[in-house]
Amino acid sequence: MMQEEDAARPPTRIVPVPLQMVSAYLVMEEGVIVVDTGYPGSEETILEKLREAGAAPEDVTLILLTHCHADHAGSAAALRLKTGGRIAIHRQDAENLRNGLQGRIRPLNLVGRLTGWFFEREAYSRYPACDPDILIQDELDLAPFGVRGRVITTPGHTAGSVSVILESGDALVGDLIIPSVLSGKPGVPFWGESREEIRESVRKVLACGPERVHLAHGGMCQATAVREAFGR
Numbered sequence: 001m002m003q004e005e006d007a008a009r010p011p012t013r014i015v016p017v018p019l020q021m022v023s024a025y026l027v028m029e030e031g032v033i034v035v036d037t038g039y040p041g042s043e044e045t046i047l048e049k050l051r052e053a054g055a056a057p058e059d060v061t062l063i064l065l066t067h068c069h070a071d072h073a074g075s076a077a078a079l080r081l082k083t084g085g086r087i088a089i090h091r092q093d094a095e096n097l098r099n100g101l102q103g104r105i106r107p108l109n110l111v112g113r114l115t116g117w118f119f120e121r122e123a124y125s126r127y128p129a130c131d132p133d134i135l136i137q138d139e140l141d142l143a144p145f146g147v148r149g150r151v152i153t154t155p156g157h158t159a160g161s162v163s164v165i166l167e168s169g170d171a172l173v174g175d176l177i178i179p180s181v182l183s184g185k186p187g188v189p190f191w192g193e194s195r196e197e198i199r200e201s202v203r204k205v206l207a208c209g210p211e212r213v214h215l216a217h218g219g220m221c222q223a224t225a226v227r228e229a230f231g232r
């Protein structure tokens with residue numbers, strides 16, 4: 001009986017939604033999870049992509065925010081209104097979400113130092129505040145939302161950054177990994193709390209054994225490339 005049910009389960013589809021400077025993702029199985037929501041005003045583009053992919057707004061079971069930055073949480077409130085999906089964020093980033101603030105960003109490299117002022121401007125750092133429905137502490141099982149996988153904590157970019165690990169062999173890591181400006185290889189983000197924590201979190205993701213890693217800035221890369229770049 002169990003096996004028959006498993007055989008009938010739909011395959012996992014991961015649909016990137018290119019938005020202004022960032023990509024959100026639709027993870028589609030029995031349910032649809034939206035991972036990140038772009039800057040404010042991105043909800044219609046996400047809904048359009050959802051329709052294109054053959055799903056309806058009410059199929060969205062969960063709006064998962066990988067962290068509280070404006071390019072990820074900016075359209076969460078609007079998207080919840082239009083889909084009824086619940087919003088989940090790690091409790092460490094929840095306060096910023098409730099205030100519609102991305103918080104101070106700390107540069108981790110030269111690019112971060114040179115561009116930080118731009119992304120700290122009010123227009124790029126404030127967004128409509130919203131109260132999350134689900135606070136993530138350690139892990140969140142995605143089965144109740146119709147997706148085979150889980151959310152794990154991967155701090156370092158922000159204290160409450162999380163990643164999605166799917167049984168399909170895909171990992172969605174938000175801003176934990178960003179391509180290097182010079183080499184294009186997977187690297188540490190331009191801003192963050194701690195380089196060491198970021199590396200530790202990358203190792204945690206790799207230990208889950210994904211084949212493909214989906215970045216919020218920079219698309220998909222093979223896990224082998226991440227392993228090479230991070231020395232594991």
Ligand SMILES: [Zn+2]
Pocket residue numbers: 067069157175
């Ligand atoms: Zn970020």
Ligand SMILES: [Zn+2]
Pocket residue numbers: 022069071072175216217
């Ligand atoms: Zn970002």
